[in-house]
Every structure is written in structure tokens, then in C-alpha cells.
Amino acid sequence: MRVVNTSTVLILIVARVSFGLKYDNLEDFVDMVEDNINKALNYTISKDNSDILNLSSSTAKDFGTFDFIIIGGGAAGAILANRLTEISEWKILLLEAGGLPNDFTKILGLSPYNYFSTRSWGYNSTSQKHACLAMKEEKCSLPQGRVIGGGTTINAGVYARGHPEDFDRWSNVYGNPGWSYEEVLPYFKKSENAVFEPRDSDYHGEGGYYTVDINAVKLFKPLFNEKGIDFIDDYNGKYQNGIAQVQMSLKGNERVSTYSAFLENFTSRSNLNISLHSFVTKIAINNATKTAYGAYFVKDGVNYFAKAKKEVIVSAGGINSPQLLMLSGIGRKKHLKELNIPLVKYLPVGKYLQDHILFLGLIVRTNRIFYNQTMAEMLKLYEENQRPLMTGFQVELVSFTNFGRNQSIRPDIEYIISTPPPSSSQFEIFFGIKDSYMDPFNINTSSDILIYTCLMHPKSRGSVTLKSNSPLDKPLINPNYLAEDEDIETLYRGVELILSMNNSQILKNYEAYIVDVEYPNCVSYKKSSKEWWFCAIRQFTSPIYHPVSTNRMGPDPKTSVVNAHLQVHGMKKLRVVDSSVMPELNSGHTTAPVLMLAEKASNIIKKQHNRY
Ligand SMILES: Cc1cc2nc3c(=O)[nH]c(=O)nc-3n(C[C@H](O)[C@H](O)[C@H](O)COP(=O)(O)OP(=O)(O)OC[C@H]3O[C@@H](n4cnc5c(N)ncnc54)[C@H](O)[C@@H]3O)c2cc1C
Ligand SMILES: *[C@@H]1O[C@H](CO)[C@@H](O)[C@H](O)[C@H]1NC(C)=O
Ligand SMILES: *[C@@H]1O[C@H](CO)[C@@H](O)[C@H](O)[C@H]1NC(C)=O
Ligand SMILES: *[C@@H]1O[C@H](CO)[C@@H](O)[C@H](O)[C@H]1NC(C)=O
Ligand SMILES: *[C@@H]1O[C@H](CO)[C@@H](O)[C@H](O)[C@H]1NC(C)=O
Ligand SMILES: *[C@@H]1O[C@H](CO)[C@@H](O)[C@H](O)[C@H]1NC(C)=O
Ligand SMILES: *[C@@H]1O[C@H](CO)[C@@H](O)[C@H](O)[C@H]1NC(C)=O
Ligand SMILES: *[C@@H]1O[C@H](CO)[C@@H](O)[C@H](O)[C@H]1NC(C)=O
Ligand SMILES: *[C@@H]1O[C@H](CO)[C@@H](O)[C@H](O)[C@H]1NC(C)=O
Ligand SMILES: *[C@@H]1O[C@H](CO)[C@@H](O)[C@H](O)[C@H]1NC(C)=O
Ligand SMILES: *[C@@H]1O[C@H](CO)[C@@H](O)[C@H](O)[C@H]1NC(C)=O
Numbered sequence: 001m002r003v004v005n006t007s008t009v010l011i012l013i014v015a016r017v018s019f020g021l022k023y024d025n026l027e028d029f030v031d032m033v034e035d036n037i038n039k040a041l042n043y044t045i046s047k048d049n050s051d052i053l054n055l056s057s058s059t060a061k062d063f064g065t066f067d068f069i070i071i072g073g074g075a076a077g078a079i080l081a082n083r084l085t086e087i088s089e090w091k092i093l094l095l096e097a098g099g100l101p102n103d104f105t106k107i108l109g110l111s112p113y114n115y116f117s118t119r120s121w122g123y124n125s126t127s128q129k130h131a132c133l134a135m136k137e138e139k140c141s142l143p144q145g146r147v148i149g150g151g152t153t154i155n156a157g158v159y160a161r162g163h164p165e166d167f168d169r170w171s172n173v174y175g176n177p178g179w180s181y182e183e184v185l186p187y188f189k190k191s192e193n194a195v196f197e198p199r200d201s202d203y204h205g206e207g208g209y210y211t212v213d214i215n216a217v218k219l220f221k222p223l224f225n226e227k228g229i230d231f232i233d234d235y236n237g238k239y240q241n242g243i244a245q246v247q248m249s250l251k252g253n254e255r256v257s258t259y260s261a262f263l264e265n266f267t268s269r270s271n272l273n274i275s276l277h278s279f280v281t282k283i284a285i286n287n288a289t290k291t292a293y294g295a296y297f298v299k300d301g302v303n304y305f306a307k308a309k310k311e312v313i314v315s316a317g318g319i320n321s322p323q324l325l326m327l328s329g330i331g332r333k334k335h336l337k338e339l340n341i342p343l344v345k346y347l348p349v350g351k352y353l354q355d356h357i358l359f360l361g362l363i364v365r366t367n368r369i370f371y372n373q374t375m376a377e378m379l380k381l382y383e384e385n386q387r388p389l390m391t392g393f394q395v396e397l398v399s400f401t402n403f404g405r406n407q408s409i410r411p412d413i414e415y416i417i418s419t420p421p422p423s424s425s426q427f428e429i430f431f432g433i434k435d436s437y438m439d440p441f442n443i444n445t446s447s448d449i450l451i452y453t454c455l456m457h458p459k460s461r462g463s464v465t466l467k468s469n470s471p472l473d474k475p476l477i478n479p480n481y482l483a484e485d486e487d488i489e490t491l492y493r494g495v496e497l498i499l500s501m502n503n504s505q506i507l508k509n510y511e512a513y514i515v516d517v518e519y520p521n522c523v524s525y526k527k528s529s530k531e532w533w534f535c536a537i538r539q540f541t542s543p544i545y546h547p548v549s550t551n552r553m554g555p556d557p558k559t560s561v562v563n564a565h566l567q568v569h570g571m572k573k574l575r576v577v578d579s580s581v582m583p584e585l586n587s588g589h590t591t592a593p594v595l596m597l598a599e600k601a602s603n604i605i606k607k608q609h610n611r612y
Contacts, residue, residue, distance in 0.1 A: 026376070026379065026380055026383070029379055029383070030375065030376045030379050032103060032104065033104060033107070033110065033375065033379060034375065036102070036104040036110075036113060036117075037110070037113055037375075039116075039117065040113040040114070040115075040116035040117055041116070041429070043116040043117060045116065045120075045122035046122065047474075048472050048473055048474055049279070049471065049472050049473070049474060050472055051118070052097060052098075052118070052146070052277070052279060053279045053281075053298055053471065053472060054298065054301040055281075055298065055470075055471070055472060056298070056301055056302070056303055058302070058303055059303065060296055060303040060304055060305035061302060061303065061304050061305070062304075062305060062306075063093070063275075063297075063304040063305060063306035064093075064273075064306060064307070065091075065306070065307040065308075065309060066091045066092060066093040066273070066306060066307070066308055066309070067090040067091050067092065067308070067309050067310045067311075068084055068090065068091075068092050068093070068308060068310055068311050068312075068313060068605075069092075069093045069095065069294065069295050069306055069308040069311075069312050069313070070084075070092065070093070070094045070095065070313045070315055071095050071280045071283075071295060071312065071313065071314050071315060071316055071324065072095070072096065072097075072150065072280075072314070072315040072316035072317060072320065072321070072578065073094050073095075073096035073098075073148045073149070073150065073259070073263070073274065073276075073315075074096075074145055074148075074149065074150020074151060074152070074258070074315060074316070074317055074578065075149070075150050075151055075152045075258050075578070075579070075591055075594040075595065075598070076150075076258075076315040076577050076578040076579070076594050076595075076597065076598040076601075077094060077096070077150070077258075077313075077315035077316075077577075077578070077598075078094075078148065078149060078150075078152075078257075078258035078259055078261075078262045078263050079191070079258055079262050079595060079598035079599060079602065080313060080315060080577060080598055080601065080602055080605075081094040081262070081263060081272060081274070082209075082262040082263060082266055083598075083599070083602035083603075083606075084602060084605065084606075085266070085269045085271050085272040087606065087611050088271055089271075090271060090310075090611075091271050091273070092271060092272050092273065093273045093275065093306055093308075094272070094273070094274045094275065095275050095278040095280050095295060095297055095306075096147075096148050096274065096275070096276050096277075096278060097146055097277070097278065097279040097280070098118070098119060098145070098146040098147035098148060098276065098277070099118070099147060099148070099276050099277055100147070100148060100259075100276065101119070101147055101148065101149060101153045101257065101259060105119065105147075105153050105154060105255060105257075106253075106254040106255045107253075107255070107382065107389055108156065108157045108248065108249075108250065108255050108389070108390060108391055108392045109378075109382070109388060109389030109390060109391060109392065109393075109394060110389060111154060111155060111156055111157070111255075111392045111393070112393070112422075112426070112429075112430040114143075114153075114154035115141070115143035115154070115430065116429075118146065118147075119145065119146055119147040119153065119154050120143040120144060120145065120146055120154060121143070121144040121145075121146045121319070121320070121474070122143065122474075123141075123142040123143065123144055123319060123474060123475075123477055124137075124139040124140065124141055124142055124432070124477075125139050125140040125142055125477050125478060125479055125481075125543075126139065126476055126477065126478045127139055128140060128478075128479075128480075128481055129483070130460075130480075130481060130482040130483050130488070130538055131357060131481035131482040131537075131538055131541040132481065132539075132541050132542065133521075133538050133539040133541075134433050134434055134437045134520070134539035134540050135431060135432045135433060135434065135542075136432050136433070136434055139432070140432075140479070140481065140541070140542060140543050141430075141431055141432040141542070142319075142477060142543060142545060142547070143545060144317055144318075144319055144320070144545065144547075145317070148259045148263065148274075148276060149257035149258050149259030149260070149263075150258070150317060151317070151545070151590075151591065152249065152255075152256075152257040152258045152259070152591055153255075153257040153259060155392065155545070155591065156391075156392025156393050156395065156544075157248045157249045157250060157255055157256075157391065157392040158246055158247070158248065158249075158392060158395060158398070158416075158589045158591075159212045159236070159247040159248055159249050159589070159591065159592055160235065160236065160246075160247065160398065160400075160414075160588030160589045160592060161188055161236050161586065161588050161592040161593060161596070162240070162410070162586030162587040162588035162592070162593060163240045163241075163400075163409075163410035163411065163586070163587040163588075164181035164240075165181075165408075165409065165410040165587075166181075166410060166584075166585075166586040166587050166588075166593075167179055167180055167181040167183075167184050167586075168180050168181050169583075169584065170553070170582075170583050170584075171183070173583075174552075174553065174554050174560075174583035174584070175554055175555045175556075175564075176553050176554065176555075176564040176583065177564050178564055178600075179553075179564065179600075184596050184597075184600060185203070187596040187597075187599040187600045187603075188203075188205070188236075188592065188595070188596045189203070189204060189205035189208070190205060190208060190599045191205065191208045191209060191210040191261075191595045191596070191599055192204055192205030192206070192208040192210055192212055193205065193206060193207055193208045193209065193210060193211045193212065194206060194211075194212045194213075195211060195212070195213050196212070196213050196214040196247065198233045198234070199233065199234045199236075199237060200233075200234045200236075200237025200238050202237075202238075203234070203236060203237045203238065204234075204236070204237070209261040209262055210249065210256055210258070210261045210262075210595060211249070211250065211251035211256050211261070212247050212248065212249060212250070212256075213247070213248055213250040213251065214245050214246070214247055214248065215248065215250060215385065215387060215390040215391060216245040216246055216387070216391065216395075216396040216397065217387070217396060217419075218245060218396075218397070219370075219396065219397075219419060219449070220364075220397060220417060220449060220506065221243050221397060222505075222506045223501055223504060223506045223507065224242075224243040224399050224415075224501075225243070226501070226504045226505060226506060227497065227500065227501060227504075228405065229241075229242055229243055229399060229401060229405075230242040230243070231243055231244070232244045234247075235247070235398065235400055236592075239407045240400050240407070240410075240411065240587065240588075241400050241401060241402055241405070241406075241407050241409075241411055242399065242400065243397055243398070243399035243415075244397065244398060244399070245396065245397060246391060246395045246396060246397060246398050246416075248390070248391050248392070249591065250390065250391075252385060253382055253383070253385045253390060258595070275297075275299060277299055277300065278297045278298070278299045278304075279297055279298050279299070279471070280295050280296065280297040280316070280324060281296050281297060281298060281327065281471040282295070282296040282324075282327055282328050282471075283295055283296075283312055283314070283324065283325070283328040283574070284296060284305065284307075284312075285328060285329065285344055285571075285574075287329075287344050289572065290344070290345060290570060290571050290572055291571070291572040291573050291574075292308065292311070292312040292571060292572070292573045292574035293307060293308060293312075293573065294306055294307040294308050294312065295308070295312060308573065310573065310609065311573045311574070311575060311605070312573060312574050312575075313575045313576075313577055313605075314574070314575070314576045314577070314578070315576075315577050315578040315598075316578065317547075317578055317579060317580065318353075318464075318546075318547035318548050318549075318550055318578070318579040318580045319464055319475060319477060319547055319550070320475075321550065321551055321576055321578055321580040322349045322350040322464045322475070322550040322551055322580060323350075323464065323466065323471075323475040325347075325349045325551065325561075325568075325576075326341065326349055326350060326465075326466050327341065327466070327469070327471055328344065329341055329342055329343055329344030329345070330344055330345045330347055330349055330561075330568065330571070331343075331346075331347065331349040331350065332346070332347075332348060332349065332350070332351070333346045335350075335465055335466070339466055339468060339469045340469055341466075341469045345568070345569075345570050345571055347557055347561045347568070347569055347570070348558070348559060348560070348561060349550070349551060349561055350463050350464035350465055350475075350550050351461075351463055351550070352461050352463075352549040352550065352552050353461060353462040353463050353464055353477070353478075353479055353480075353547055353548075353549060353550050354458055354460075354461050354462075354479070354547075354548055354549045354584060354585050355458070355462075355479045355481070355543045355544075355545070355546050355547045355548070355585075356454055356455065356456070356458070356543060356544045356546045356585060356589075356590075357454070357455055357458065357479075357481045357482065357491075357541050357542065357543050357544070358416070358452045358453055358454035358455070358541065358542060358543075358544055359452065359453040359454075359491055359494075359495060359536075359537045359540060359541060360427070360431065360452060360540040360541070360542055361441070361517060361519065361536055361537075361540040362450070362451045362452075362453065362495065362498050362499075362514060363421070363441060363443065363448050363449070363450055363451075363514070363515040363517070364448065364449040364450075364451065364507065364512050364513070364514055364515070365444065365447065365448050365512060365513060365514075365515050366447045366448070366449065366510040366511065366512040367447065367510065367511040367512070368447055368510055369446045369447055370419055370420060370446065370447060371387075371388050371419065371420040371445065371446060372446040373388075388419070388420055393416075393418050393422070394418045394419060394420055394421070394422075395416055395417065395418050396417055396418065396419055397415075397416075397417040398414055398415065398416055398417070399414065399415040399417070400413075400414050400456075400587060400588075401413045401414070401415065401494070401497070403493060410456070410457070410587040411456050411587045412455075412456055412457065412490050412493070412494070413453060413454065413455065413456060413490070413491075413493075413494035413497075414454040414456055414587070414588075415451055415452065415453060415454070415494070415498070416451070416452040416454060417449060417450070417451050417452075418449070418450045418451075418452070419448075419449050419450075420445045420446065420448070421443055421445060421448050421449065421450035422443070422445075422450075423443055423445050424438040424439070424441055424442065424443045425438075427441070427443070431542045436520075437520055437539075440517050440518045440519065440520065441515070441517055448515075449512075451498055453491060453494040453495055453498065454494075454544060455487055455490055455491050455494070456585065456587045457490075457584070457585060457587070458481070458482075458484070458487050458585070459484040459486050459487055460479070460480045460481060460482060460483040460484045460487050461480060461549070462477075462478045462479040462480035462481075462483075463478055463480075463550075464476070464477055464478075464547075464550050465478075477547070479543065479547070481541060481543065482537075482538060482541065488534055488537060488538070491537055492530065492533055492534065492537065495533055495537065498514065499514060501514070502514045517536070519532075519535065519536040519539060519540065520539070521535065521539065522535035522536055522539075544589070546579070546585065546589065546590040547579070547580075548579045548580065548582040548584070548585055548590060549580070549582055549583060549584060549585075550580040551568075551576045551580040551581050552580075552581060552582065552583045552584075553566065553581045553582070553583050554583060557569035557570060560583075561576065561580075561581075562575070562576050562581050565604050565608070566581055566597075566601050566604070575601070575605070577597065577598055577601040578594060578597075578598075579593075579594050581597065582594075582597075
């Protein structure tokens with residue numbers, strides 16, 4: 001535990017070398033941050049895409065001919081653009097709907113404010129029946145990156161690959177040769193530059209472009225240890241299950257995105273053409289031969305067409321990749337017919353959507369003051385690489401836990417432990433919570449610890465569908481969170497485990513306890529009964545924005561959209577490389593597997609074109 005007072009701050013300033021964001025003086029830095037926060041608080045999320053897209057009826061101007069066109073410069077697209085331009089004879093066009101990140105995005109601890117900016121697509125789910133009931137209109141807020149780097153430019157930065165069993169299942173259960181853990185591990189390592197110690201070095205890369213670091217204290221590790229959950233140094237190493245300090249996409253004090261890691265230093269490659277503010281509205285397909293040959297996009301209100309000689313690669317993310325395929329005539333027959341979109345290929349696009357969801361509502365209240373700084377003070381600490389703004393959502397610890405306590409079985413639950421927690425008003429804003437619903441929590445940001453309980457392997461699956469045949473409309477996202485009973489049972493078991501810690505020694509040491517919250521709307525259930533907790537969970541749920549499986553990978557075109565080489569079934573020169581191809585969720589967060597799959601896809605592509 002560290003209580004920061006003035007004298008320690010001074011010592012730290014002298015002792016630490018500071019990296020990253022350099023402003024002439026602290027005041028300018030604070031002004032920049034406060035300006036961005038104020039803009040976010042005053043930002044109106046557009047109901048449709050008209051804030052970045054002007055459709056015009058003029059004929060498309062020729063943007064030229066390229067070997068590959070990559071649609072979306074997010075987590076996956078940025079890596080592909082880097083790796084494919086390693087072949088100097090290949091000309092690559094990267095089309096990204098968003099623009100460049102600003103300095104504000106580099107501060108992981110303030111990442112949620114980016115949801116309320118041009119850098120997010122600003123999605124909500126459809127009204128949910130079984131979860132997110134405390135959210136406005138029962139819609140879960142579902143931000144997605146709309147900026148180069150995609151999710152990695154606005155996300156919380158947690159680097160957690162998952163369990164070996166996850167990838168073995170991609171291979172064995174879903175029938176995708178080449179994707180077992182043993183076969184994908186080299187691609188996790190390829191991107192990585194792990195700089196934290198101690199770590200299981202056999203499992204990490206060094207000298208890759210994507211830096212991974214740890215910046216956390218170990219406050220509540222013993223709490224889990226008392227329950228027989230082991231401390232582990234490195235959950236991306238030999239063993240995943242246990243409690244550990246969170247690994248972050250972090251270099252010095254700055255966020256690492258796929259833009260900063262894979263593109264920023266490579267823009268001078270003469271065979272790489274990055275076109276920002278370029279919203280792709282349709283993939284050009286020869287229907288007779290089922291061959292993709294280009295992309296239509298709108299940039300600054302002008303229509304363009306770019307031609308692809310070798311391939312079109314869709315990397316628009318878990319929501320927008322299925323949207324774009326459907327707008328281009330690839331999808332479910334009935335749905336496309338309803339919207340008057342001529343069918344090119346019948347595939348289950350948008351089906352099988354899965355997402356990680358967590359319970360927001362467990363607070364540990366202590367008698368200590370861990371953090372009590374003004375924004376200016378926190379930013380000063382940040383300049384010296386000090387918490388609390390170093391990690392997304394101020395996450396310190398994560399615990400991957402399976403109820404069988406067996407390292408060879410993947411975890412059921414991830415606990416995400418944040419200090420300091422967001423304030424009640426930040427909660428309301430970040431998660432879109434209904435007015436007054438946060439009142440019973442009365443969060444104390446100086447002394448509370450928040451434990452989020454996250455379901456790793458939901459059984460519920462939902463869908464992404466189109467509202468209309470126009471790219472101006474945002475897609476309809478129905479994740480069906482907690483629709484399957486097994487999901488809420490598992491989350492509840494996760495909550496029970498934390499509740500059983502209420503009388504533990506470590507909490508006693510801090511004169512701490514788990515706050516007994518009077519969750520709104522649960523009065524009709526017996527206090528603290530299972531039904532009462534189900535009521536609480538169904539209300540205070542939020543996704544952690546990992547939509548996957550909407551173009552899932554598999555051998556059968558009836559139940560999957562791409563094959564194990566990520567080629568769209570029954571189509572030529574068309575691939576999908578992004579989170580949408582994951583057959584199911586991993587036991588972690590989704591950035592790391594997307595980095596892996598983009599690295600692997602780059603090699604597959606090079607091999608298939610005899611360049612490897
Ligand atoms: C708020 C938030 C927090 C998250 N926190 C974490 C975390 O802590 N740890 C973690 O591991 N993962 C986290 N994730 C998830 C992670 O960021 C995503 O899984 C990952 O970015 C997905 O990569 P992708 O390449 O599939 O899509 P994205 O990274 O979303 O990239 C898709 C890109 O395509 C562009 N695009 C979309 N449609 C079009 C179009 N029609 N034309 C042109 N361009 C288009 C988008 O603007 C975007 O840049 C978080 C995500 C979000 C949104
Ligand atoms: C918020 O936006 C409104 C209307 O656009 C404007 O009048 C107001 O000054 C803005 N407030 C801040 C704090 O920027
Ligand atoms: C999502 O919900 C929030 C909160 O209700 C609202 O402000 C926002 O406009 C909604 N977004 C869309 C795209 O409808
Ligand atoms: C769309 O066109 C209108 C009218 O020309 C303009 O005011 C607006 O800024 C444009 N929007 C975008 C996103 O280009
Ligand atoms: C990218 O392609 C466009 C259209 O062909 C061209 O105008 C532009 O100069 C190219 N940019 C680079 C950096 O090659
Ligand atoms: C980009 O290049 C600079 C200068 O060579 C180097 O210091 C930096 O580490 C590079 N960044 C990445 C992400 O490789
Ligand atoms: C594409 O071809 C199929 C026959 O293979 C036909 O049924 C369909 O209508 C065509 N679609 C378009 C968009 O022309
Ligand atoms: C927060 O908790 C600390 C430590 O117990 C206490 O001193 C402080 O008064 C509390 N703040 C509020 C607003 O309740
Ligand atoms: C936090 O700091 C402020 C300003 O220094 C002080 O007024 C307040 O009492 C402090 N709160 C706690 C809980 O220490
Ligand atoms: C752990 O699970 C594996 C796979 O189910 C099983 O083979 C093994 O016996 C279990 N080990 C323990 C210690 O329970
Ligand atoms: C935890 O224990 C304290 C007493 O130490 C009690 O007041 C509180 O209600 C308990 N919390 C829960 C969630 O049961």
C-alpha cells in the first residue's frame with residue numbers, strides 16, 4: 001500500500017526518469033486534459049453516421065489500383081498494413097474511417113472519456129431483457145474505436161491473452177487447423193516487447209513493436225490468497241489462474257496502440273498508402289465469379305473507388321465487419337431480402353455474437369486513504385510514471401479463477417480490481433446508468449476498492465443486423481447478455497466467492513468490509529438471497545466491449561463465415577482478419593488474441609502468395 005503525501009511525491013520526482021508526454025509546463029498539460037474532459041462531458045453522440053459520412057450521388061472517382069486493400073486500421077488492420085508492406089513490391093491501401101489520435105488518448109487512466117468523442121462509434125446495444133437493466137432504456141453502452149488504432153487507441157489497455165484451452169478449442173472444437181495454443185504462441189510473442197519482471201520468458205517476446213509493462217501495487221493480493229487462490233507473477237505465462245498484477249499495453253507512461261506500435265514509424269514506406277477519414281460503404285464484388293476486386297468509400301464527402309488486384313481484407317472490427325459484409329450482399333438471405341440488398345453469398349454473417357459482461361456492483365470500503373489527489377496532482381504523478389492514471393480504469397490486479405481450482409482448466413471468472421474506483425458520477429456517465437441509480441453506492445474514491453466480476457465464457461449469443469440498407473444507419477446490436485440461465489449462475493458463483501471474503505483477515509487489517517448496497521428495484525426479493533443477487537446482477541451489468549464471433553471461423557459455411565485461412569467461404573480474394581472471426585471468447589481480453597491473429601494472418605497471406 002502506498003499513501004502518497006507531499007514528501008513521497010518529491011522523492012519520486014527526483015528518483016524517476018519520466019517518459020512520454022512532454023509539455024513545456026504542467027499547466028499546459030493540465031489544460032489539455034481538462035479541455036478534453038470538458039469536451040467529452042459536452043459531447044452529443046450522433047444517432048447515425050452522418051457526423052462522419054456524407055453520401056453523395058456523384059459517381060466514384062478513381063483512387064488507384066493496389067495489391068491489397070485493408071478496410072479498417074484498428075488492432076488487426078494496422079498490423080496487416082505493417083506486415084504486408086514488408087514485401088516491397090506489394091502496394092497496400094489502408095482505409096480508416098476515423099482520424100489520428102490526440103495526446104489525450106495516451107493517458108490510459110482517462111480512457112473512458114474517449115467514448116464521448118469522434119474517436120468512438122458510440123454504439124448502444126438494443127434494449128436488453130436480462131442485463132444492463134440499470135442502464136438508460138436498458139441499453140448497454142458499447143463504444144468501439146473509430147480512429148486509427150481502433151480499439152487499441154481508446155481501450156483500457158489490459159493485456160491478457162487467455163488460457164491455452166481457449167485456442168485448443170478454436171482448433172479442436174471449432175475445427176480450425178493451425179490455431180491450437182502451441183501453434184499460435186509464436187504469434188503472440190512475435191508482436192511483443194515485454195519489459196516487466198518477473199515474467200515467464202518462454203512465453204513472452206522481447207524487441208517486438210508492442211510494449212507490455214506492469215504498473216501496479218499489490219494491495220489486495222492476500223485477500224484472494226486467503227481463499228486458496230495463488231499469487232502468480234505472470235498470467236500470460238505458464239499458468240493463468242491466480243491473482244496477479246495487471247499487464248498493460250504501456251510504454252513508459254503512454255498507451256501503446258497498434259497505431260503507435262505498427263504504423264507511426266512506418267508511414268514513410270513508399271508502398272503504404274494510409275487514407276484516413278475514409279468510410280468504406282461497400283466491397284466491390286464480381287457476382288458471377290464471386291470475386292472481390294475493390295472498395296467503395298467516401299472521404300470528405302467525395303465518393304471513391306479503389307481497385308485491389310490481389311485481395312480485399314476486411315478488418316473493421318466485431319461490429320462493423322459484419323455490417324460491411326451485409327451491405328455488400330454477404331449475409332443471411334432473409335435478412336438481406338427484407339432490406340432490399342441483392343444477395344451475393346448466403347452466410348451466417350452477424351450471427352453468434354458474444355461479448356464479455358461484468359457485474360459492476362461489489363465495493364470494498366476501507367478506513368485508509370489511498371488516493372486523494374486533484375486532477376492536476378494526478379497528472380503530475382502521471383508525468384513521473386506514477387499511479388493512479390497509468391492503467392485503464394485504474395485496474396491494478398486481475399484474478400482469473402476457475403471454480404475447480406485447476407490450472408489445466410480455463411477460468412470461469414475474471415475479477416478486475418480497481419483503485420481508485422470511478423466516482424459515482426463517472427460511473428453514471430461511462431456506463432450510461434439511469435438517474436439516481438448510483439445513489440445507493442455512494443462511492444468513496446479515496447478509500448474504496450472496486451471489484452468487477454466478469455463472466456469469461458458466456459453461453460448466450462446474440463446478433464448484429466442492419467437497420468436498413470444504408471451505411472448511414474448504425475447497425476442493430478443485440479448481444480442477448482445473460483439470456484442463458486447458466487450465465488447468471490456462473491456470475492453469481494463469482495459474486496459469492498467475493499462475499500465469502502467479507503470476514504477475511506486482510507479486510508480486518510484494513511478495517512474494511514464489502515458494502516451492503518441497497519440495489520434499486522430488488523426490494524421484492526428476500527435480502528441477500530440468490531434471487532436478490534440475480535436482480536442486482538441483471539441491473540448493474542456492463543459489457544467490457546469485446547464483441548466477437550460475428551464472422552466466425554470454421555469449416556462449415558452453414559455455421560461459419562471464414563475458413564481457417566480467414567477467407568470468406570465461397571468467395572475469392574476476400575478475407576476477414578479481426579475480432580469478428582474469433583469462434584468464441586478467450587479467457588482474457590481481446591486485444592492480445594487479435595494481435596496474434598493478425599500476425600498469423602499476415603504469414604498465411606504471404607505464404608499463399610508465395611512470398612514467405
Ligand atoms: C472501450 C473499450 C475498452 C476495451 N478494453 C480492452 C482492454 O482493456 N484490453 C483488451 O485486450 N481489449 C480491450 N478492448 C477490446 C479491443 O480493443 C478490441 O477487441 C480490438 O480493438 C478489436 O480489434 P479489431 O481489429 O477487431 O477492431 P478495431 O480495433 O475496433 O478496429 C476496427 C477499425 O475499423 C475501422 N472501421 C470500421 N468500419 C469501417 C468502415 N466502414 N470503413 C473504414 N474503416 C472502418 C474502425 O474505425 C476501427 O479503426 C476494449 C475495447 C473497447 C472499445
Ligand atoms: C456545451 O455545449 C453547448 C452547446 O453546444 C455550449 O453552449 C456550452 O458552452 C458547452 N459547454 C462547455 C462546458 O463546453
Ligand atoms: C446511447 O445511449 C446514450 C445514453 O442513453 C445516448 O446518450 C446516446 O445517444 C445513445 N447512442 C445512440 C447511437 O443512440
Ligand atoms: C456534410 O455536408 C454538409 C453540407 O455540405 C456539411 O455541412 C457537413 O460538415 C458534412 N459532414 C461531413 C461529415 O463531411
Ligand atoms: C495514395 O493514393 C492516392 C490515390 O491514388 C494518391 O493521390 C496519394 O498520393 C497516395 N499517397 C501516397 C502517400 O502514396
Ligand atoms: C519509433 O522510432 C523511434 C526512433 O527510432 C524509436 O525510438 C521508437 O522506439 C520507435 N517506436 C516503436 C514503437 O518501435
Ligand atoms: C448473384 O448471382 C446469384 C446467382 O449465383 C443470383 O442469385 C443473385 O441474384 C446475384 N446477385 C446479384 C447482386 O446480382
Ligand atoms: C472516504 O473515506 C475516508 C476514509 O475512511 C474518510 O476519511 C472520508 O471522509 C470519506 N469521504 C467521504 C466523502 O465520505
Ligand atoms: C482530500 O484532500 C482535500 C484537499 O487537500 C482535503 O480537503 C480532504 O479533506 C481530503 N480528504 C480526505 C478523505 O483525506
Ligand atoms: C485438472 O483437470 C484435468 C482436465 O480435466 C484433469 O485431467 C486433472 O486430473 C485435473 N487435476 C486436478 C489436480 O484436479
Ligand atoms: C460485510 O460485513 C459487514 C460487517 O463486517 C456487514 O456490515 C456488511 O453488510 C457485509 N457485507 C455484505 C455485502 O454482506
